[in-house]
Amino acid sequence: MIRLSDNTTSQFIEILSSWSNPFLLILFFSIVILLVFFFINRHLIKPLEQKHIQEKKELELKNNRMMALFAELDPDPVIRIDSGGKVNFNNQSASDLLEIVPGDIIFDKFSIIEPQKLIELIGADSRYIFPLDFNGVHYNVVMQGNSSLRIAQLYLRDISVIKNLETKLKQLSNYLQYQLDEERFRIANELHDGIIQDLYLVQMGVRKLSKQNSIELTDMISSQVETVTEELRRIIYDLKPKILDELGLEPALQSLCNNVIKESGINGSIKVVGINFRLSKKVELFFYRVIQEAVSNIVKHSGATEFGVILTKDDNLMRAMVIDNGCGLKKTEVSYTNSGFGLINMKERTEGFGGVFKLHSTENEGLTITAEIPVPQ
């Protein structure tokens, strides 16, 4: 019994430690697989992971440097402040233009920013835009809060050019208003000095007529009324060239030039090429006004003995050229900023039609003005 038992035990042990024991096999393979995993992890995955983290860090650093570089190279000032208003960072142009250095307190520099507002702005990640004048330069400031970094960034953009244009626009509008008043004054004068006086004469004639009836008197009154009518027609014509409306651009320009030639004694001619149809009223008025202005400048300022007006159309471009042989513009006058409003006005009108306005002048050799606008085929 014992022997049998002994035999069974040794047999059991023998089986247990033999290669045919599946448990032992499983254990063995598990250990091998674990070891393989361990080594793969240690020598392949870990270094790869570390390399990746390293690269990521480098990339972030590079990115930050680039961002800083951008801010640094930005021609407009960029300032970073913390929630207490202390400057953490500023680019070169901020120190050059606004005399700001790190450590400055922003509230001392720009009183428009309030401490409480700044904290709220940072907390809410919101943005505040305000104008700022510094050393005669106009800036538009965008202040952007960032709650995760507890900072706000200020981006300043120089808008002096726009401001100057605004001023110019205001001047131009004042000038237009002034011209309008002048024109009203002129019309009032013409009505007062011409028409009213003539009408007094008519009234006197009519009074006389009520006392004595004579054919001569009737004829005189009739001719006086005719004079008044003629005078009124002239005033109306000056106000709005009805001929432009009724007969079209070429006859209106022809009439304009004929009048100028008659009144000024300057030799002139007009030529229209390729336009034998009516254009839109706007385009006709545009060319009429630009040419009128140019011709009136020639009479007033150029001292020319000859001028020419040419209106051409090729394809979908219409071009007016007004040329004279007068004194031209001085070099200093050629830029629009230094010249009168007349030229600016012509340029603005042309650009309003999507066109191009050009001046070409040589001192003492005359001036050529070209206004070119696109018109539908």
Place this chain on the structure above:
Amino acid sequence: MKEKIITILVADDHELFRKGLISLLKDEETFQILGEANNGKDLIYKYLKLKPDVVLSDISMPELSGLEAVSTLLSTYPDAKVIFLSMLSGDDYVYHCYKVGGLGLINKDIPKEELIKAILAVFNGQKYFGKDYSGTKLDELINEYEKQENEKVEIKDVEFTEQEIEVLLLVAKGYTSADIGEKLYLSKRTIDSHRASILHKLKLQTGPQLLRYAISFAEDYKKKNSEC
């Protein structure tokens, strides 16, 4: 013998004036108002429908102006007899009304007698442009305007170099010496010397003269090249 009735179409965008004119003419037994139009397009339409003997047309009207409408009408019906009405008068108006083929122009403030005279004259195929523009005076005016309009710069038989031709064509387009230089890859000074040479060859002196010549030259050049 009973006089022939003259049928009339009145075109004017101002209703009050139109009605006034019609009531004025209604009293005359020799006239019969066939219809009225209030713009240029309406004028053409009514003319085709009614075929009046004489049309009285305002110059300034919406849609088509009187001049445009009559010009269109006459291209199909060259016998249409038209008298224009206008608030304004003067040489320019007379010439341009004549040019589109109108037989008369009368001011809106003329007396009734003159209006009747004008209608009768035009009905009989004569012209009537007011008492200041009768007979020879009218012919002289028309001659003067036509001369001015047809005034052409004579294209002289001058030999130009190829570059000079290019310069002339660009001058005609309104380019300055600097622009032309940029276009032809030459300096402004070279272009200026070309200009001087062209002026010399043409015996011209001034910029306006050169520009005028250049424009006519370009027209001529375009014509010649399209013929080839």
